[in-house]
Amino acid sequence: MSLLETKNLTKQFGGLTAVDNVTFTVEEGSITGLIGPNGAGKTTVFNLITGIYKVTSGQILFEGVPIHDREPHVIAGMGITRTFQNIRLFRRLSVRDNILTAGHSGARYSVVDSILRTPRYVQEERQLARECERLMDLMDLTEVASSRASSLPYGLQRRLEIARALAVKPKMILLDEPAAGMNPDETMQLMSLISRIRDEFDCTVLVIDHRMDLIMGICENIVVLNFGRKLAEGPPEAVQTNPAVIEAYLGASGEGVAVHA
Amino acid sequence: MEWFYVKGILIQSGINLTAVLGLSLLTGFTGLFSFGHAGFMAVGGYAAVFAGMRLGLPYPLALLFGGLVAGIVSLPIGRLTLNLKGDYFCIATLGFGEAIRLILDNVQTFGGARGWPGIPVTTDLFNVAVVAIIGTFVMVRLVNSRHGRNMIAVREEELAARTVGIDAFKYKMLSLFISAMYAGVAGGLQGYYLGFLQPKMFSITKSTEFTIMVIFGGIGSITGTVFGTLLLTALPEVLRAFAIWRLVVYGAAVIFIMISRPEGLMGGKELSLAALRRLFGPRPKREVPS
Numbered sequence: 363m364s365l366l367e368t369k370n371l372t373k374q375f376g377g378l379t380a381v382d383n384v385t386f387t388v389e390e391g392s393i394t395g396l397i398g399p400n401g402a403g404k405t406t407v408f409n410l411i412t413g414i415y416k417v418t419s420g421q422i423l424f425e426g427v428p429i430h431d432r433e434p435h436v437i438a439g440m441g442i443t444r445t446f447q448n449i450r451l452f453r454r455l456s457v458r459d460n461i462l463t464a465g466h467s468g469a470r471y472s473v474v475d476s477i478l479r480t481p482r483y484v485q486e487e488r489q490l491a492r493e494c495e496r497l498m499d500l501m502d503l504t505e506v507a508s509s510r511a512s513s514l515p516y517g518l519q520r521r522l523e524i525a526r527a528l529a530v531k532p533k534m535i536l537l538d539e540p541a542a543g544m545n546p547d548e549t550m551q552l553m554s555l556i557s558r559i560r561d562e563f564d565c566t567v568l569v570i571d572h573r574m575d576l577i578m579g580i581c582e583n584i585v586v587l588n589f590g591r592k593l594a595e596g597p598p599e600a601v602q603t604n605p606a607v608i609e610a611y612l613g614a615s616g617e618g619v620a621v622h623a
Numbered sequence: 624m625e626w627f628y629v630k631g632i633l634i635q636s637g638i639n640l641t642a643v644l645g646l647s648l649l650t651g652f653t654g655l656f657s658f659g660h661a662g663f664m665a666v667g668g669y670a671a672v673f674a675g676m677r678l679g680l681p682y683p684l685a686l687l688f689g690g691l692v693a694g695i696v697s698l699p700i701g702r703l704t705l706n707l708k709g710d711y712f713c714i715a716t717l718g719f720g721e722a723i724r725l726i727l728d729n730v731q732t733f734g735g736a737r738g739w740p741g742i743p744v745t746t747d748l749f750n751v752a753v754v755a756i757i758g759t760f761v762m763v764r765l766v767n768s769r770h771g772r773n774m775i776a777v778r779e780e781e782l783a784a785r786t787v788g789i790d791a792f793k794y795k796m797l798s799l800f801i802s803a804m805y806a807g808v809a810g811g812l813q814g815y816y817l818g819f820l821q822p823k824m825f826s827i828t829k830s831t832e833f834t835i836m837v838i839f840g841g842i843g844s845i846t847g848t849v850f851g852t853l854l855l856t857a858l859p860e861v862l863r864a865f866a867i868w869r870l871v872v873y874g875a876a877v878i879f880i881m882i883s884r885p886e887g888l889m890g891g892k893e894l895s896l897a898a899l900r901r902l903f904g905p906r907p908k909r910e911v912p913s
């Protein structure tokens with residue numbers, strides 16, 4: 363069964379149709395790519411899946427359950443989380459506190475437990491701290507654990523954002539242009555990290571990127587958007603040779619290229 | 624200075640601290656600005672005195688009752704405005720503060736604008752200290768829990784907080800409720816300290832003063848809140864020598880500190896044994912990312 367499924371997903375902003383009748387699936391355990399020229403509607407699809415935008419019409423199913431009318435925190439609780447194209451860390455907090463905070467749902471103690479420091483509080487806090495340290499270790503962030511998030515260099519900020527998302531223990535992670543602004547070396551590291559996320563964290567990945575080499579290198583399945591519409595869907599080789607995709611990418615500079623899938 | 628005079632300043636500091644601790648949770652830790660906290664203080668004050676004098680509740684229970692009523696009154700305000708953008712909440716609290724004052728001005732059972740006299744003076748240095756210390760203790764523990772961290776996350780980056788599963792609305796409501804409770808308890812302390820209550824004691828100036836104390840001490844620091852409040856409560860008294868120039872000097876002092884330390888006295892840091900050890904102990908190796 364596919365983990366995530368969109369059916370005729372549509373989002374309009376006033377007169378603009380940012381996402382137009384898009385149907386695609388993400389298989390459980392896959393690394394799926396979402397590509398398309400600027401303004402194609404990729405980030406909007408992420409905002410719809412994570413509940414930040416309400417859909418205009420259509421459906422989103424996660425493990426067969428409709429999620430398109432739920433609040434973002436509920437969707438996160440069901441196992442979908444994300445990173446942002448323009449990094450959104452808890453800027454003034456340390457690396458450790460960014461991750462510790464995101465792991466909150468691993469504890470269940472109440473406000474009263476916190477105030478009385480009950481054994482439950484102590485035990486669950488210890489557990490959260492342990493998991494936080496483990497994650498920082500796995501993500502190579504231990505060395506900067508006490509640094510302020512905003513003081514990190516760009517590449518590390520991106521990595522921290524992924525680590526914070528993983529602290530939620532998601533079933534599926536959405537990465538919005540994780541390689542943006544990275545040098546080739548960092549991009550290589552990122553590619554292996556994305557494979558590790560799938561294998562070690564048992565997490566399905568849906569990744570947006572402009573970089574064809576990155577997407578083609580790690581994705582088993584690719585969805586191509588253009589002007590809000592789905593242009594193609596399939597394995598990298600098939601997508602790469604698809605004439606409509608080639609036209610969209612090479613001819614995108616020509617204004618108003620009408621492309622039909 | 625006479626002890627009587629110093630004691631007065633200390634008691635008023637403790638009362639202010641109780642209110643400002645609550646506001647610190649809301650503004651400093653959750654990132655919501657309120658210009659109506661004097662309103663919650665008024666509600667709590669009148670409710671506590673009502674509970675004590677008309678319902679016959681003993682003093683500690685009357686204070687708690689005042690806090691609870693203030694907390695409950697905050698809920699509809701939060702419900703209506705906290706899922707909107709921040710500014711609506713801020714404006715709503717401003718309106719609330721003024722509305723409460725006008726309502727109390729006109730409710731004759733509580734003495735109207737002339738106030739409610741003849742409240743037995745029960746608040747003394749001892750019980751103010753007890754309340755302020757318990758209040759500080761509870762607040763420190765609260766902000767050092769997952770609940771506190773979730774509030775801080777909402778302050779830092781609400782959208783990201785929601786995508787890691789934090790119910791931002793719920794945590795804003797919780798923060799507002801607790802913060803209104805603190806203000807309510809402070810209101811009760813105030814009424815039972817002065818022996819009378821008057822609506823004009825709870826004007827917007829008072830709300831603003833509280834907010835200044837939070838920011839002065841440093842957003843997101845309980846230590847800062849404590850020092851900021853004690854300092855800013857005592858300062859106008861110390862400045863009495865300046866007579867009519869007192870408030871000008873007070874304003875200048877606040878501005879000077881805010882310019883030289885824009886993040887407030889504590890700049891979001893806490894003073895703790897561990898922090899002191901770090902400060903005076905051997906230097907840890909600098910953490911520089913590769």
Ligand SMILES: Nc1ncnc2c1ncn2[C@@H]1O[C@H](COP(=O)(O)OP(=O)(O)OP(=O)(O)O)[C@@H](O)[C@H]1O
Nearest residue numbers: 375378380398399400401402403404405406407447
């Ligand atoms: N909140 C919004 N209000 C109005 N228009 C929006 C909004 N969000 C996105 N859009 C519009 O929807 C279209 C798709 O935007 P989106 O950000 O999804 O593109 P994208 O594929 O992520 O592009 P990029 O590669 O530049 O990130 C654009 O025309 C954009 O201007």
Ligand SMILES: [Mg+2]
Nearest residue numbers: 404405406447
């Ligand atoms: Mg985008």
